[in-house]
Amino acid sequence: MCGIAGFCDFTSKVSNRYEQAKIIAGKMGNTLAHRGPNDSGTYIGEHVAFAHTRLAVIDLIGGAQPMVITQGERIYTVVYNGELYNTSDIKQDLLVKGYHFTTQSDTEVLLTAYIEYGEKCVDHFNGIFAFAIWDSYLRKCFLCRDRFGVKPLFYSVKDNVIVFASEIKALFQYPGIRPIVNQYGLCELFGLGPARSPGCGVYEGINEVMPGFAATIDYSGMRLYPYWTLKGEDHEESYEESVEKTRELLIDSISRQLVSDVPICTLLSGGVDSSVVSAIAANVLREQGKTLDTYSFDYYDNSKYFKASKFQPSEDRPYVDIMQKTIGSNHTYLECGSQELYDYLFHAVRAKDLPGMADVDSSMLYFCRKVKDKHTVCLSGECADEIFGGYPWFRDEDAMKTNAFPWSKDLSVRKNIMSKDLLSKIPLDEYVKSQYEKTIARTPCLLGEDGNEKRRREISYLNITWFMTTLLDRKDRTTMASGLEVRVPFADHRLVQYVYNVPWKYKYHNDVVKSLLRDSMKGLIPDEVLYRKKSPYPKTYDPAYENLLKVELNKIIDEGNSPLLELIDLKSVRQLISLSSDYGKPWFGQLMATPQMYAYLIEIDYWIKHYGVQIKL
Template sequence: MCGIAGYLDFTRNLSDEYEKNYKIVKSMGNALTHRGPDSYGEYITNHAAFAHRRLVVIDPAGGAQPMKKKINGYEYVLVYNGELYNTDEIRNKLIHKGYQFFSTSDTEVVLTAYIEYGEKCVDEFNGIYGIAIWDPVKEACFLCRDRFGVKPLFYMQKDNQFLFASEIKGILANPEVSPVIDKYGLCEIFGLGPARTPGCGVYEGIHELKPGYAAYVDRNRSNIYCYWSLIAEEHTDNYEQTVEKTRFLLFDAIERQLVSDVPICTLLSGGVDSSIVSAVAANYQRKKGLTLDTYSFDFVDNKKYFKASNFQPSEDRPYVDIMVNAIRSNHKYLECETVKLAEYLKDAVLAKDLPGMADVDSSLFYFCREIKKNHTVCLSGECADEVFGGYPWFRDKEIYDRNAFPWSKNFDFRKEILDEDVLEQLPLEEYVNEQYENTLKLVAKLESDSKEVRRQREISYLNTAWFMTTLLDRKDRMTMASGLEVRVPFGDHRLIQYLYNVPWEYKYRRQEVKGLLRDSAKGILPDEVLYRKKSPYPKTYDPAYENLLKKTLKGILRDPDAPIHQLVNEARIEALMNQESDLGRPWFGQLMATPQMYAYLIEINFWLEHYDVQIKL
């Protein structure tokens, strides 16, 4: 994976001020060095300036960027962050059309596919990507992002310039840009955060190219459009056929994503999702005479404090042990200390350029630093719960009857920590409700769908368009902050499109959560793992962590210069911290409750301070 950045300006010739523009675009690229620590490059032509930071995964010698390819006297230029999983198929088609290739990299395939197919090249791609291509014939730039937003891409239109970067920090590195947040950005932070509205960059003027979207920018306009979305179709396969096709699509996605010229590993929690990925990967590696490397996460002393609940029915370690023995992987158990979990909250903000999922982020940040010591690429079980219906809210009658985001039910909690004057100025509930309603308008449905099926499609779409992208955003930033590439086979667009139309009674076969997935994995997992109850991403149960957060937050609230004073109700937050711990009052999803809200506020204060964010109400 890599980092890309650049800008376009059709009102002047950038080559005329080469040194000035080189310095600017290099600075934008340097802000993304963590994404690509292996090499770098810049390119400036008449109306475009590109920068690239490379993490070498395939063809170290032949995949350097910005990549140039000359056809009929015109030089096309590409900067690309991502990975194609059908590189060989596309290359062979292009060879039959007469093209020559000078590397084995997917980068050259992406660029050549654009030269041949133009904007339609994305129809050929199976992969994860953020792409920018300078087209010298049309004097235009083509940008696109993968179908579910596994790889990020942000942009900003400012005066005569169109700026873009893999991360917001790349845009902020341009001297013409200042970090400003208006009332709508604050609605994102306090009303929806750590989720973001698709397409929203939170900072004023900064946008995200939505998953499945592309942009075509020339001297006349910036045309931003959707090139792919889920389609509602009749599902005609019986259950046995559905199991067979699901198994094929999933296993094929896993094997495609194991292609790498550098060491590869998997994340293994002992849950069904990561165990399937690891089992298929282990078999694939074994055929090549290799042993799969696997990693699991936990927290120091968690065994001492862990208490089983409906939310977290069991510890991971016993199931990890079963899987390691079954697939004979070379496994490493990673544990994070409470102090580091709190320390890395700031690093997580720097990785994301925004406050995020608190210790869910900081723990992953820590674990990825450890994995990177030995590996550059790993596979994860992310996205399975969103597409197979694994979360509790897929089965919650209240969610069916209530028009709200399923993972953010307690909206009053969000309002009560805000300063009353600020709350009066923010259209908080209206904004959140508008984003919810706008999302429902995009849900693909059939005329024949019953009321129940329509609502099922809505909940499914909300999860893929919002919750899944939030987790993918977290995964990308926390991993790439260490130069570690994580691939998500459950995010394969062919699999998600197929499952979108599979009846829910199939997904919950025998009234069993993810029954379809379990049936698709029969024969490759031990029964103890195959039928294990869902247990989410691990979190610390050590009371010392919450106490440390309270101490830190109280220190911030007593600092008269802390920027968060502009926004929050200090008395209310102090009162909460003086009460008994409340782990049952969720701020966001299953993993963020009251303690994580404290961490979120700590992150907000650090973010405002470090980025010198200007608040505009």
């Protein structure tokens, strides 16, 4: 994994101002050094300037970037962040066509595939990626992002120059791009956050290439287009055939993602999803004479304070112990304290360039830095709940009837803490409703499909295009902030496309949540883990953490000079702080309840100050 950045200027020749362009590209790249601590480089072409920072995973010596391939007078240059899981298949096809390779890297395979197939090269890729290619012969720049947005790719247009980067902070190194947030950005923060609308960068003038999209930039401007979308298709296979196909796709996806020239591990929570990934990975490595390394996360004294709820019915540790013994992994238990959890809230904002999922982010960032001490690549069980229907709102009758995002149906908690003046100036309800309706209108359905089955499909599509991308965004920033690469086998596009069209009666076979996944993995992991009730990513229940948040939020309010004070209703926030927290009533997802609202506001305060954000109403 890596960091990429650069700009494309067809208003003049970038190569004519080589030194200036190199300095700007270098500054952009320097902000991404955490994503690629092993190497860095820049490239200046006729109309482009590229920067790259490298995290070496495959071909540690030969995969340096920017990579240039010259064929006669044609020059092709790429900066690439990601991993191709079918590199050997593509390479073999290209060898047959007469191409030769000088490295073992997937970077060279990706660029050569572009030379052969042009923009259609992406149709051949199975992987996670964001890349930019300069084609000197056609005089165009080609940008592309993977199908589900595992790897980020932001851009902005400044004076007809297209500026792009893996993270927003790099864009701010380009002259004239500033951290400004207008009324729509505030709607994102307070109405949708920590999620973001597809393609939205929250800051004014900053956008994101949407998952499954590509862009060409040439003399005529920038053209964005989708190269891949989910499709609604008839599913004619029996339940037994669907189970077998799911097993086949999942085992293939996990096996492909174990290729690495550096140490690899898995994140093992003891839940079904991470246990499946870990068990298959352990089997593959065992055949190679290796033992899998696994990690689990928790908080100091969490057993002492844990409170079961409908969202978090059980602790993870007993199930981690079962899985560790079953697969024989080298396991490390990592724990985090309340002070570290709080301190890392600010690291998380800097990693994401925006307020995020509060301590859900900060804890992951803390744990990933511990994992990085010994490993560079890890596999995670993210995305299974979105595609197999694991979240409670898939079965919530209220969600079936309510035209709203199912993980954030009620905006009252959000609106209650906002200042009345701010609410009068921004179209919060209309904006949220509009973003929801746009997604519903794009949902791939079958002709004539209606009723509950159509609504299930809509909820599934909402989860894939919103909730899943939010978690993938979190996972990329928190891992890459530590120079750790994460792979998500459940996000394999072949698997997602297949399961998307499996009817709900198969996903909830015999009234068992995620039955399709569980039945496809029978015999691989113990039944007590396989049929465990869903329990999401762990959170701390230690009252010391909540008390710390209350103290710090009160300080911000009492100091009286925070930019946050113009955005919130002081009376309502003080009242919220005085109340006992209800962990069982989240305002976003399953984990973000009252303490996370305190943390979210603290993050907003820090974010405005640290980035010098200008609020524009």
